Structures are given as C-alpha cells and as structure tokens.
Amino acid sequence: MSDDAFEAAYGRPAELAWHAPGRVNIIGEHTDYNDGFALPAALPLGxxxxxxxxxxxxxxxxSVQDDDAVTVPIVDLAPGSVQGWAGYVVGVIWAFREAGHHMPGLDIVVDGSVPIGSGLSxxxxxxxxxxxAVDxxxxxxxxPADLITVARRAENDYVGVPTGALDQSASVLCREAEALFIDFRSMDTRRVPLDLDGAGLRLLVIDTQARHQLADGEYAKRRAECARAAExxxxxxxxxxxxxxxAGALERLTDPVLRRRARHIVTENARTLQTVRVLEGQGDPRAIGALLLASHVSLRDDFEVSCRELDLAVxxxxxxxxxxxxxxxxxxxGSAIALxxxxxxxxxxxxxxxxxxxAELTAPVIFAMQPARGAHRCDE
Structure with a gap:
C-alpha cells in the first residue's frame, strides 16, 4: 500500500505501517480450542x-477495500459497538485499553489481499x-505473546467469534520456509522446516469461493460438542x-455425533504430531501427503465441516x-490446499x-505459495 491512500483519507502522511499475513493451516484443524496441536504457515497474502x-x-x-469509513470516540468502544471489518480494527484498540494501555487516538488505513471468507484468516x-502498528x-x-492476546481478544470478546489462538499465533510468529508447531495447552511453539521450494514442491491454495461465515453458529456448535464430549x-x-x-473413549460416548467429534480431534492431534515428526526427521514434505488426505476425510465425515466445493477440490x-x-x-x-x-x-x-x-460452480481462485514471513514493520 502506498502512502497515497492514507494521504487521501486524512490529508497527512502515515507515521508508520505494519504488515501481517493470513495463514494456511497445514494440518491440525479445530484442535486449538481443544488444547491440541496445529501446524500453520504464513501466506504471502496479508x-x-x-x-x-x-x-x-x-x-x-x-479501508482500501471498503467505502464505509468509521469515526468513533475510544471511550464509547464496547463489544459489538462497531460492526463489519471495522469491528476487528477498533476491537484491537478496545483490547489494548482493556489491558491497561492509554489510547490517545489514531487514524488508520488498512489494505488487505486475503480473500474474505476464504478460510485463510x-x-x-x-x-x-x-x-x-498500534503497539x-x-x-x-x-x-509477540501480548500481540497475540490482544488480537484474539478483539476477535473473541469484541467481535464475538469464539475462535482459538491458532490464526493470530501464525500471523505473528511464522517465518519464511517454516511452519509453526503450536501446543495450545502450554502455548509453546517451535518452528518446523517446510522448505517447499528446496524440495521442488508448491502448496496450492484453492479458494473455492464458497464463502463461510464462522459467526453463524456452526463453529460455536462444534466447540460446544467437543466440550460436552470431554465432560x-x-x-x-x-x-x-x-x-x-x-477406542475405549468412543465406547463410553453413547451419542453418535459426540463420538464422531471426539474421534476427529483425537486422530487429528495424532496426525499433526506425526506430520511434525516427518518434517523434522526425513524432511521431505511429500511424505506428509497421506496425513493431509486423512485429515480431510476426518473433517468431512467425523467433524462434518466440509462442503461440496471443498470435497471436489480435494x-x-x-x-x-x-x-x-x-x-x-x-x-x-473457504479453501483447500494441495501439495x-x-x-x-x-x-x-x-x-x-x-x-x-x-459442476457449474463458481470458478475457484488458485495460487501457489511458499511459507512467508510473520507480522513485521514494513520498513524492516
């Protein structure tokens, strides 16, 4: 983004700029709010x-992508008081203020290249x-942990979407040619080699154009089902x-829906750990292919969060x-990936x-990626 957008909006130059990437999750889906494991990587889009x-x-x-500008006194910020894309922006300010920081006011322009609703965060x-940028x-x-917490509070508590910390952790902590292994119980992370270019590989990201909406209740329903199964x-x-x-746990669950949800989480955690072992051991990412496909089958059949477009892409x-x-x-x-x-x-x-x-479906948007850099100041 050039300085022209800021100048056009406010008649003065910006003082600084930050970029943060979207993420693609290599494996480990819906495990974050179950204290499990995941392996995201940062996108070249952000x-x-x-x-x-x-x-x-x-x-x-x-926003460069939206004509609706927002002006709001910081003292008036309360969860849900600003809707749409701007809610995520002012939600960050609200979260900083809730953490005890004085917020004197600011002008902000955002410019994004991650397709909204694509499942790429x-x-x-x-x-x-x-x-x-605000920090x-x-x-x-x-x-970095503070930034993750603030960003997550904006999403969970201000906007009201009950996601885990996977997306924000990936956006802040990822590096080029690496994936980020996250243990969501301890919040320990470590970087895992994922040099696709060196292996002669690409990760295709297939945005199916089937727009998901996590705030519509299905995400919260799955989360509640997992909590009930654990209870x-x-x-x-x-x-x-x-x-x-x-096997013993599944025998103790009489509800077939809860059995399926539990089976996905347990097996997805095992697949994620195995993926990390493969990448840290033999290093050839081709060897994780079967684990990726098994993850999709589990998400489709046991967690029931896939759709016609995603299944066709896979x-x-x-x-x-x-x-x-x-x-x-x-x-x-949202999106699928293919190695x-x-x-x-x-x-x-x-x-x-x-x-x-x-199939007479809307044409997907497909691009090839290598794992990218996490959040950073634009002149660094």
Missing part, C-alpha cells in the same frame, strides 16, 4: 495497516497488522485422550497427482478449474 497518532481520543478507520491478519506507534512494548469422558479437554485410549487434486490435499480453516466453505510437485502445478490448477466448471 493486511497492511498505516497509522498516525491523534490526541483527541478518536479513532478514524478506513483475513480477520487475524487484520487484527495482527493493527496490533503491531509500535505508541511504544507499548508488547511481546462426559471426565477429562479437561479432548486433547487428554490419546490414540491408545480412543478429490480432483488427488486424481491429478497431488501428494496430499485437504480443506483448511474452519470449514463450511504438488512444482512441475504439476499447472496441471492440477487446470484440472480443478475444469472440474468446477463442469
């Missing part, structure tokens, strides 16, 4: 936030870009059931030579586009 300070206690926010990219602008001295099994979280104890990619493929993100639409040889990128892309055309 959100840039330009900011400049004010001294009158007012936030003015505008456009909201976390927005929150983390704003959080980094930098006012010299708050936040740690009936007498454990704090489904993370506390391992592969060896799965099956077509696999039939055209992908090493593995799966839906990624919360589900109910392909660099030389097969065009063939898989063409096949998926052709399959969608034959």
């Amino acid at each position: 959100v840039t936030a330009q900011v400049a300070a004010r001294d009158d206690g007012v936030i003015r926010a505008s 456009s909201s976390a990219a927005l929150e983390c870009a704003v959080a980094g 930098d602008l006012f010299g708050l001295g936040s740690t 009936l099994l007498g454990v704090p979280m489904l993370r506390d059931i391992d592969d060896d104890g799965l 099956s077509t990619a696999m039939d055209t030579g992908a090493h593995g493929a799966r839906m990624t993100g919360g589900g109910f639409g 392909v040889d660099d030389t097969d990128t065009d063939a898989v892309t063409d096949a998926v586009q052709g399959a969608f055309a034959e």
Whole structure:
C-alpha cells in the first residue's frame, strides 16, 4: 500500500505501517480450542495497516477495500459497538485499553489481499497488522505473546467469534520456509522446516469461493460438542485422550455425533504430531501427503465441516497427482490446499478449474505459495 491512500483519507502522511499475513493451516484443524496441536504457515497474502497518532481520543478507520469509513470516540468502544471489518480494527484498540494501555487516538488505513471468507484468516491478519502498528506507534512494548492476546481478544470478546489462538499465533510468529508447531495447552511453539521450494514442491491454495461465515453458529456448535464430549469422558479437554485410549473413549460416548467429534480431534492431534515428526526427521514434505488426505476425510465425515466445493477440490487434486490435499480453516466453505510437485502445478490448477466448471460452480481462485514471513514493520 502506498502512502497515497492514507494521504487521501486524512490529508497527512502515515507515521508508520505494519504488515501481517493470513495463514494456511497445514494440518491440525479445530484442535486449538481443544488444547491440541496445529501446524500453520504464513501466506504471502496479508493486511497492511498505516497509522498516525491523534490526541483527541478518536479513532478514524478506513479501508482500501471498503467505502464505509468509521469515526468513533475510544471511550464509547464496547463489544459489538462497531460492526463489519471495522469491528476487528477498533476491537484491537478496545483490547489494548482493556489491558491497561492509554489510547490517545489514531487514524488508520488498512489494505488487505486475503480473500474474505476464504478460510485463510483475513480477520487475524487484520487484527495482527493493527496490533503491531498500534503497539509500535505508541511504544507499548508488547511481546509477540501480548500481540497475540490482544488480537484474539478483539476477535473473541469484541467481535464475538469464539475462535482459538491458532490464526493470530501464525500471523505473528511464522517465518519464511517454516511452519509453526503450536501446543495450545502450554502455548509453546517451535518452528518446523517446510522448505517447499528446496524440495521442488508448491502448496496450492484453492479458494473455492464458497464463502463461510464462522459467526453463524456452526463453529460455536462444534466447540460446544467437543466440550460436552470431554465432560462426559471426565477429562479437561479432548486433547487428554490419546490414540491408545480412543477406542475405549468412543465406547463410553453413547451419542453418535459426540463420538464422531471426539474421534476427529483425537486422530487429528495424532496426525499433526506425526506430520511434525516427518518434517523434522526425513524432511521431505511429500511424505506428509497421506496425513493431509486423512485429515480431510476426518473433517468431512467425523467433524462434518466440509462442503461440496471443498470435497471436489480435494478429490480432483488427488486424481491429478497431488501428494496430499485437504480443506483448511474452519470449514463450511473457504479453501483447500494441495501439495504438488512444482512441475504439476499447472496441471492440477487446470484440472480443478475444469472440474468446477463442469459442476457449474463458481470458478475457484488458485495460487501457489511458499511459507512467508510473520507480522513485521514494513520498513524492516
């Protein structure tokens, strides 16, 4: 984003800018709110936030992608008081204030390249870009963990979407040519090698254009089902059931829906740990392909968060030579990923586009990616 957008909006230059990426989750879906494990990587797409300070206690926010600008006194901020994209922006300011920081006011312009509703975490990219810029602008001295907390509070408590910390953690902590292994009980992280370029691979991201909406209640329903299953099994979280104890746990759950939900979480945690072992051991990402596909089958059949478009993208990619493929993100639409040889990128892309055309579905948007850098100041 050039300075022109900020100048056009406010008649003065921005003081600084931050960029934060969207994320693609390699594996480990719906495990975050079950104290489990996940392995996201940062996208080359993201959100840039330009900011400049004010001294009158007012936030003015505008977006390059949206004509609806927002002006609101900081003292009037309360959960849900601002809706739409701007809610994620002012929610960050609210979260900083709730953490005890003085917010004198600011002007902000955001510019995003992550497709909204694609399952690639456009909201976390927005929150983390704003959080980094605001922290930098006012010299708050936040740690990466602080920025993750502020961004997550904006989403959970201000906007009201009950997500886990996966998206914000990935947006802040990821690095190039690496994935980020996250243990959501301890919040310990470590970087895992994922040099796709060096292995002659690409990760195709297939935005199916089937727009999901996590705030519509299905995400919260799955979360409640997992909590209920854990309660009936007498454990704090489904993370506390391992592969060896799965069969016995399933026998104790009489509700078939809760059995399916528990089975997905337990097996998805096991797949995530195995993926990390493979990448840290032999290092060839091709070897994780079967785990990716097994994850999709589990999300489709046991967690029931896939859809026609996601299933078509995965099956077509696999039939055209992908090493593995799966839906990624919360589900109910959004994106799929496919791990392909660099030389097969065009063939898989063409096949998926052709399959969608034959099925008379909206054409998907497909791009190849390498793991990118996490949130950072734009001049660094």
